[in-house]
Amino acid sequence: MPYQYDDQNIFAKILRGEIPNDTVLETEHTLAFRDIAPKAPDHVLVIPKGPYVTLDHFCAEASDAEIVDFHRAVAEICKMIGAGPGHGGEGFRAITNAGENGVQEVPHYHLHILAGRPLGPMLLMR
Numbered sequence: 586m587p588y589q590y591d592d593q594n595i596f597a598k599i600l601r602g603e604i605p606n607d608t609v610l611e612t613e614h615t616l617a618f619r620d621i622a623p624k625a626p627d628h629v630l631v632i633p634k635g636p637y638v639t640l641d642h643f644c645a646e647a648s649d650a651e652i653v654d655f656h657r658a659v660a661e662i663c664k665m666i667g668a669g670p671g672h673g674g675e676g677f678r679a680i681t682n683a684g685e686n687g688v689q690e691v692p693h694y695h696l697h698i699l700a701g702r703p704l705g706p707m708l709l710m711r
């Protein structure tokens with residue numbers, strides 16, 4: 586079944602300005618803001634402004650301009666928070682959760698960028 590975008594999700598409300606956010610960067614097609622419940626000293630969520638549910642949805646259906654804009658924004662954020670190893674930072678982790686098994690809470694595609702402390706193993710095995 587094709588992706589159905591729920592325009593009542595909390596990130597859609599943030600994009601419409603109905604809910605405040607702590608913006609880190611805004612570009613033509615992308616918004617990045619601090620996670621409300623940070624899991625690391627720096628925890629930034631990067632979202633496309635378009636109605637995409639997951640990473641694979643975004644990659645399949647977004648325009649080239651949106652995809653490029655999103656990833657250039659990621660690079661800029663890593664530089665801004667001082668996390669990019671190429672700019673002397675100590676590194677970061679980028680995570681996206683999708684669907685039920687991915688335990689995605691908000692059905693608007695978002696990339697978590699976590700930095701500012703050692704982040705441990707990628708996944709807990711259980």
Ligand code: AMP
Pocket residue numbers: 595604606619620621622623630681682688689690691692
């Ligand atoms: P996920 O489980 O990948 O869907 O992650 C959703 C993330 O959104 C969680 O880390 C939440 O803490 C975060 N979140 C939920 N509501 C807000 C909000 N209003 N502003 C910023 N972050 C939020």
